[in-house]
Amino acid sequence: MLYQVAAAAARRPKEEMMTGERATKMLILSSARTLFAEKGYDNTPVEEICVLAGIAKGTFFYHFESKQAIVRYILASQIREYALRLKEQMDTFKDAIAKAEYFIAALLECRSSGYECATYFKQHESAWYTTVLREERSLALLPLFELVIEEGIAQGYFRIGFPHTLAAVAFFGIDTYLHMDTQGAEDTRRGIREMAAKTLGLKEAEFAI
Numbered sequence: 001m002l003y004q005v006a007a008a009a010a011r012r013p014k015e016e017m018m019t020g021e022r023a024t025k026m027l028i029l030s031s032a033r034t035l036f037a038e039k040g041y042d043n044t045p046v047e048e049i050c051v052l053a054g055i056a057k058g059t060f061f062y063h064f065e066s067k068q069a070i071v072r073y074i075l076a077s078q079i080r081e082y083a084l085r086l087k088e089q090m091d092t093f094k095d096a097i098a099k100a101e102y103f104i105a106a107l108l109e110c111r112s113s114g115y116e117c118a119t120y121f122k123q124h125e126s127a128w129y130t131t132v133l134r135e136e137r138s139l140a141l142l143p144l145f146e147l148v149i150e151e152g153i154a155q156g157y158f159r160i161g162f163p164h165t166l167a168a169v170a171f172f173g174i175d176t177y178l179h180m181d182t183q184g185a186e187d188t189r190r191g192i193r194e195m196a197a198k199t200l201g202l203k204e205a206e207f208a209i
Helices: 002-039 046-053 057-063 067-090 096-109 116-120 127-154 163-180 186-199
Strands: none
Touching: 002 046, 002 057, 002 067, 002 116, 046 057, 067 096, 067 116, 067 127, 096 127, 096 163, 096 186, 116 127, 127 163, 163 186
16 A cells, blocks of 8 residues: 555656646647747747747757747647548548549638648748648548548459558649649639549549549
8 A cells, every 4th residue: 555655756746747738838849839829930039939938948958849839749649630530531431432532522612721831821831831731631631541441442442452552652643733733613623523532433424533
């Protein structure tokens, strides 16, 4: 009994420290988001984030190595949450074709401007942000597309031999083009529909988006 009490007492400071560290990290994030939204990413120095959060500069760099790291953290969190919701919605469909259609339609609707972080750049998005955006989208969303394609092969819908390669080709092809095309015209939707259908071994008529 005494051993258990002593062990619990030994653990408590560490647990409290971890809770405190998380609170500090969330405070830094909240302060950065407020300033980025008001002044823009480029016009917000680390020093101002520290002042608003009421922390020392060293504390900031303990949690984040840079302002870019904050943007990546926020963006990754938002995209992961979106991916979870998207998977829940896709799971309501039984066949893989319907899931693939829904997934691609979601890509068409969720462009870079749909993320909070895009509003931090008042003039134009920085090149590094575009790179981070594509990286985080692929990390969260590509695995969902791979699962759908594997399911479609098992169901006999997709007639392809290299599912992971073709999933990546289709995903990055669509995602890259969406960053190039800012109009979102009907021709874009039709072209993506045809490309995705052919990549997955379908006739275009079988793939309605």
